[in-house]
Amino acid sequence: MALVGKKPYPKATVKKIIKAHSNLNIKKNADVTVYLDYVLFMESLVREAAIHSKQSGERALAARSVKKVTRDTLSKFKG
Amino acid sequence: MATTPTANNGSRPTDRTPSRTPANRLLATSAEPPSSRRVIHTPLDRTAPRDLLNSLRRGTPGSARRLNNAPTPHAKAARRALNDRRTAMFTPGKKRRQSLMGQREDAMQLLKNLGRALAPKSQPISSSSSSGSSASSPATRRPSMRSRMSATIDYDDEFDDDAPLPRPRLSLPIDNDDDDEDLQRPELSQLDPDQTVELPRRFLPPRRDSDLPRMSLGSLHGGDLPNHDPTGEVDMPSEFSEGAPDRDRTNLSFDRGTVEGDLTRRSSFDLQMPDFPDFPDEAEDDAPPLQFDSPERSPSQARSLLEATAGDAMVTGAEPETAPPFGDFGSDRGEIEDFSSSDEGFPGADEGLDISGAGFDDFNINNTVGDMADVTAISAVAADSERTERTKPLKKRKRISRHGIEYPSLPSTFVKRVAQNALQNSGLSNTRISADTLAALEQASDWFFEQLGDDLEAYASHAKRRTIEESDVVTLMRRQRQVGSNSTVFSLAQKHLPRELLQELRMPPPQPVKRRQPKRARDEDDNGEEAA
Numbered sequence: 001m002a003l004v005g006k007k008p009y010p011k012a013t014v015k016k017i018i019k020a021h022s023n024l025n026i027k028k029n030a031d032v033t034v035y036l037d038y039v040l041f042m043e044s045l046v047r048e049a050a051i052h053s054k055q056s057g058e059r060a061l062a063a064r065s066v067k068k069v070t071r072d073t074l075s076k077f078k079g
Numbered sequence: 080m081a082t083t084p085t086a087n088n089g090s091r092p093t094d095r096t097p098s099r100t101p102a103n104r105l106l107a108t109s110a111e112p113p114s115s116r117r118v119i120h121t122p123l124d125r126t127a128p129r130d131l132l133n134s135l136r137r138g139t140p141g142s143a144r145r146l147n148n149a150p151t152p153h154a155k156a157a158r159r160a161l162n163d164r165r166t167a168m169f170t171p172g173k174k175r176r177q178s179l180m181g182q183r184e185d186a187m188q189l190l191k192n193l194g195r196a197l198a199p200k201s202q203p204i205s206s207s208s209s210s211g212s213s214a215s216s217p218a219t220r221r222p223s224m225r226s227r228m229s230a231t232i233d234y235d236d237e238f239d240d241d242a243p244l245p246r247p248r249l250s251l252p253i254d255n256d257d258d259d260e261d262l263q264r265p266e267l268s269q270l271d272p273d274q275t276v277e278l279p280r281r282f283l284p285p286r287r288d289s290d291l292p293r294m295s296l297g298s299l300h301g302g303d304l305p306n307h308d309p310t311g312e313v314d315m316p317s318e319f320s321e322g323a324p325d326r327d328r329t330n331l332s333f334d335r336g337t338v339e340g341d342l343t344r345r346s347s348f349d350l351q352m353p354d355f356p357d358f359p360d361e362a363e364d365d366a367p368p369l370q371f372d373s374p375e376r377s378p379s380q381a382r383s384l385l386e387a388t389a390g391d392a393m394v395t396g397a398e399p400e401t402a403p404p405f406g407d408f409g410s411d412r413g414e415i416e417d418f419s420s421s422d423e424g425f426p427g428a429d430e431g432l433d434i435s436g437a438g439f440d441d442f443n444i445n446n447t448v449g450d451m452a453d454v455t456a457i458s459a460v461a462a463d464s465e466r467t468e469r470t471k472p473l474k475k476r477k478r479i480s481r482h483g484i485e486y487p488s489l490p491s492t493f494v495k496r497v498a499q500n501a502l503q504n505s506g507l508s509n510t511r512i513s514a515d516t517l518a519a520l521e522q523a524s525d526w527f528f529e530q531l532g533d534d535l536e537a538y539a540s541h542a543k544r545r546t547i548e549e550s551d552v553v554t555l556m557r558r559q560r561q562v563g564s565n566s567t568v569f570s571l572a573q574k575h576l577p578r579e580l581l582q583e584l585r586m587p588p589p590q591p592v593k594r595r596q597p598k599r600a601r602d603e604d605d606n607g608e609e610a611a
Contacts, residue, residue, distance in 0.1 A: 008576075008577050008579060008580050009493060009497075009580075010489070010490055010493055013487050013489060013490065013493075014489075014528075016486050016487060017486045017487070017489070017528045017532065018528065018531065018532045018535065018547065019484065019486075019532075020479075020480035020482065020484035020485065020486030020532070021480045021481070021482070021486070021528060021529050021531070021532020021533060021536070022482075022532040022533065022535050022536035022539070022547060023480075023482035023484065023536060024535070024536055024539050024540070024544075024545055024546060024547050025545060025546040025547065026546065026547045027546050027547060027548045027549060029549055029583065029584065030547050030548055030549045030551065030552050032549075032572075032576075032580055032583055032584045033549050033552035033553060033556070033568065033584065034531065034535075034552055035576070035580070036556075036568070036571060036572050036575060036576055036580075036584070037531065037552060037555065037556050037559070037561065038497070038524065038527065038528070038531075039497055039500075039501075039575045039576065040556075040559075040561050040571065040575065041524075041527050042494075042497045042498055042500075042501045042520075042524065043501040043504065043575070045501070045520070045523055046498055046501035046502050046505050046520075047501070047504075047505045050502065050505035050506065050507040051505075053507070054507065059507070059508050059509040060507065060509035060510075060511050060512075060513065060516075061498075061502060061505075061507060061509075061510075061511075061512055061513075061516050062516065063513060063515030063516040063518065063519045066516055066519040066520055066523065067519045067522075067523075070519065070522070070523040070526070073523070074523070074526055074527060074530060076559070076560075077527060077530065077531075077559050078530060078534070078559070079530075079531075079534035079535075079537075079538070079554075079555040079558040079559060
């Protein structure tokens with residue numbers, strides 16, 4: 001594993017979280033894809049939230065719009 | 080005449096003969112078969128010129144001509160009478176009449192003959208005992224007389240002889256009359272109480288006003304009243320639906336505070352019934368959330384807690400924003416909150432809707448309290464504890480998943496970094512992420528990982544594996560429509576992942592690069608199998 005000094009993502013934490021939720025072991029490189037999926041989820045969530053907060057007339061990302069959008073995005077990312 | 084087309088089946092000759100006028104009859108006899116066919120097949124053709132009457136008859140219900148063609152009993156009788164008349168008219172001699180007369184006379188003559196035959200024997204008293212035979216007996220006694228004189232004498236005799244027997248008969252109809260009167264009397268008696276009863280029914284409401292304690296009779300309205308009168312606070316939550324109790328209680332307090340009188344209280348209650356929706360404004364601060372946490376939560380947590388949380392939020396002023404967005408937010412938040420808090424994951428989304436109200440409380444507590452596992456315990460904590468804990472600093476905590484495994488939460492810096500990267504692409508001018516937003520994003524990412532873990536578990540266990548492989552994740556991404564025809568994992572990784580991770584993804588250390596492509600194909604196969 002060629003890790004740079006600044007680690008791109010908390011690999012162990014992600015693994016632990018997934019392991020806790022799924023009660024299964026995780027193969028070595030699966031977590032990279034999981035991280036990719038998480039990044040995609042975050043992209044879409046932030047995009048939706050940005051749209052929502054823009055519509056509501058705020059310049060920054062509003063927590064309320066994030067909360068509003070979370071549900072839809074989560075359901076979109078449901079496998 | 081209508082000639083009864085339906086009756087043709089039964090008795091043709093009799094019906095045909097009357098149908099034809101006498102003048103036509105000779106002609107008709109020659110042409111019987113066609114006419115009969117006409118009658119059978121098209122009854123209406125024949126009747127069309129003639130039968131204005133039939134048309135009138137048929138006109139009543141237009142639905143079924145068959146039924147209308149069927150002669151009514153009166154029509155049958157009339158036709159028979161006409162048939163008889165015509166047959167009587169057209170019979171050559173008058174033998175028939177005589178025969179009929181003979182038949183008619185035979186009844187009388189039989190009686191007369193019988194009376195004559197019995198005349199000598201009929202005198203003993205036994206015959207007089209039966210009044211039915213008495214009519215014949217006088218005739219039999221004096222056949223020569225036969226006059227009205229004898230009748231009068233007979234009546235006298237009857238009265239003399241049969242005094243006991245006819246009198247009961249006379250008395251019977253009298254008794255019947257009495258019975259009729261008896262029957263009428265109950266009717267009258269019924270009519271009277273009806274009138275008396277109807278009046279109080281109509282006047283019950285004013286009487287209720289006059290007599291409040293008694294009027295438990297009027298259960299329709301009174302179902303509300305007894306609650307107010309004796310029990311007051313205790314029975315209220317049980318009787319009323321979710322949102323109602325605190326309002327009712329406030330109503331009660333208002334009623335009791337302002338009006339002590341019975342009548343006026345009730346009337347005021349009726350007036351306040353429609354005002355319920357307005358009351359939460361007045362019901363806000365003091366008791367309601369606490370009191371109604373205790374009874375209400377167990378059966379239905381949803382609305383009461385929603386209202387309670389709304390009230391609390393208004394009190395605490397944690398978010399000074401206007402109420403409606405807060406309410407919306409609370410509901411949404413609650414729905415999603417329950418996923419993580421109950422650790423049931425997203426399959427429990429429906430339940431989340433139910434417990435939506437509880438969610439907001441839980442959210443505030445979940446940010447502070449470590450365990451999200453038990454919703455009920457948390458919601459059992461009163462609003463006061465919530466307020467106190469809200470002041471506590473947020474600390475990192477361990478959570479327990481559905482499987483009882485402790486897991487750490489994602490570091491907020493990581494979430495923030497990812498969100499920041501995403502936000503730069505989103506095109507929003509201000510890319511700063513506030514604390515609230517970050518909290519929301521963390522929450523969302525927690526839920527996302529929980530959902531992801533569940534899905535990956537499902538996929539891996541479906542493949543009968545005990546380890547989650549990359550194929551599972553790819554399958555999941557394909558199901559999420561992230562990987563599809565226009566994008567592959569690789570392209571997505573190239574777009575979103577830093578280079579070293581891309582490298583890692585492209586060439587996992589043990590396997591060479593070429594391993595990647597067949598694996599993808601296998602993944603697709605797996606996906607197809609799983610989709611099937």
